[in-house]
Amino acid sequence: MDANATTPLLPEVMEAMRPYWMEQFGNASSIHQQGQTARTAVDRARETLAEFFNCREAEVVFNSGGTEGDNTAIFGLLRPGDHFITTSVEHSAVLRAAERVAERGVEVTFVAPRRNGLVSDGLIDPEEIRRAMRPQTRLISVMLANNETGVLQPVEEIGRIAAAAGIFFHIDAVQGAGKVPFDVRRFGCHLLSMSAHKIHGPKGVGAMYVRRGTPLEPLLVGGSHERRQRAGTENVAGIVGLGKAVELAMTSLEDGTVERIAALRNRLEAGILAVPGTGVNGAGAPRTANTTNIRFEQVEGEALVIALDLKGVAVSGGSACHSGSTEPSHVLMAMGLDKSAARASLRFSLLRTATDADVDHGLRVVPAAVEHLRALSPVVAGTAG
């Protein structure tokens, strides 16, 4: 139940990629027939991505994934003296890049999610983005869906605000792509980043939408691949896998899969909430269908993650620090949870292939593990926000 971390390849994706490892091993930049076969495969995937994004094929840039896309948007557009607006609930691929440009003379504003009462539902108020704008503001970057809570940000409204002010807008769509209806024109963004491995595609490949005319400086230079937007020999098999995964994701948005996953998530959530002293982080906000983030009062989240793992339920809590232990989630802290409440929160995220049996297993294991933990170490009540 950790699909927001990564997902397995679907068999169709594996099959689509298979020829491009050995038989069709050509370099898509080569003139000869082998190269042309590879080029055809890359171009077909580009066509799929353009359909998915609702953009021109020339506006699709293949890369290594979400982190590269986020970094490219920030490093590729911002120069000393510019102002950059992002949010405090972004992925670290955005936050660390923002810190890096801040060290190099870019002014950065981190907009916090709105507070209604003590704790936030995690939504960014577009008006807060507007208030943060300055004449020097060059770029706004906001995520489509939060990786920890699944909360969907009002990117369309933010896109309208950005357009009205003539500011570039980047969307980190790593967690939202393939889970909600998708259209870069409707979003009003100039740049958008996504990754294949979150949607049952391969790791190490992703794509970026770069609106025509956006003066984005490439992160990697070298050969003239990807219309000089991203140098480096194309990861042909990976790109084919991404294309197939996107094709399947588009189908899943229309064939009832999303509704089925939402029903499973809702059953899981309701079952866990039946345990006393629990609550959903981001409740009330629109969320992706597969994600729920639940806090368990009087529980050490890190121990619960391990206990659940040893019983065959993989979930995550917080973010991994350098050593592999976890630190309290910056997302939940930005939403107003204190450290212990953030530590006591776990993310459950379902694969597109999740079944009733998975949820049954989760509901057999999770409440029992929580009760076991609480019985062992009665923490003072009221530690969770």
Next chain:
Amino acid sequence: MTENTTIAVAMSGGVDSSTVAAMLARGQGGDSHPTIVGLTLQLWDQTRLAGKHGIPDAPKAGRCCSIDDVYDARRVAEQVGIPYYVVNQEERFEHDVVRPFVNEYLAGRTPIPCSLCNDHIKFDQLLKTARSIGAERIATGHYAVNEYDPQRQRWILKRPADLAKDQTYFLFGLTQEQLAHTLFPLGRLTKPEVRAIAREHGLRLAEKPDSQEICFIPGGDYKQFITAYLEEQGEPMPDTAGELVAANGDVIGRHDGITKFTVGQRKGLGVASPTPLYVLNIDPASHRVTVGADEQLATRTLRARRLNWISIAELTAPMRVRAKIRHRHEPAWATLEPAADGEVIATFDEPQRAVTPGQSAVFYDGHEVVGGGWIY
């Protein structure tokens, strides 16, 4: 999953705990074999004060909690085929070990963080973590022996086969509950035997050197650490400058802070003398540091408080023991007597050099640990 079927191995990335993991993992999958899980407690971010006040920038390997050590531990877990997790205990470690260590130093004492860590973190917290993930017992790479004595109905802690590696001095604070749920698989082995077992299991770190220093003080310079830590906390370094006095009370100089001194220290006193001078006493209230000749360092008695008893339920009558007053000290014969407020007085047969407040005194009856407490 029933109780007693899962053992959590505390893995530091060193040879000893890695060998324990390998030994316990062998035979996994058998019907009655317990499930083995590797755990590393992340206690201190080695990059936190790096580069400040002369603290080395890149901690060398061999300190616990460095990224390299976690990597080593993870590789061993992968190799022997056990699940492995890193558990963040940095806040507790700072609160229960680092802060008391700093406070003790500022109070003119010479603390042993390893005992504090063993009491508060390694055993207490590790056992709690182990239980919370469904393990009933923990195993560590300490050189010590624990066994249950049905006659006394107590868990006994004994010195290990390899007396050169004896770690019982740091383990005197273990409770009966902790001893009952801890395995010391290396207690009856020597270090060379442990390295041989590590090699047999093909562990690449079989030749990794032992760590000697206090894990959170890379380079081993306490003063650097305390200066950098207080600066990070936004606290001023307290002014503990004061007089340097001779044993007869004559003022013979000044010093610029008591944290530079420890009882028995000879170097760096800053006074010239025809015969070697040693620190005899540090008075945290007046900041007065008393110095004198080597023979004046010797003391016949010590007082200890915050006692923990292992082989006995409590001390009710005088008892002949051998007392160990610092890590490298050869236990010396003494008579242990109960004193007021649950404290004890140990009277040595022969005067002992440099009885140092802040260190622990551990009392032995033969190879058994009777108990121990903190010298003050």
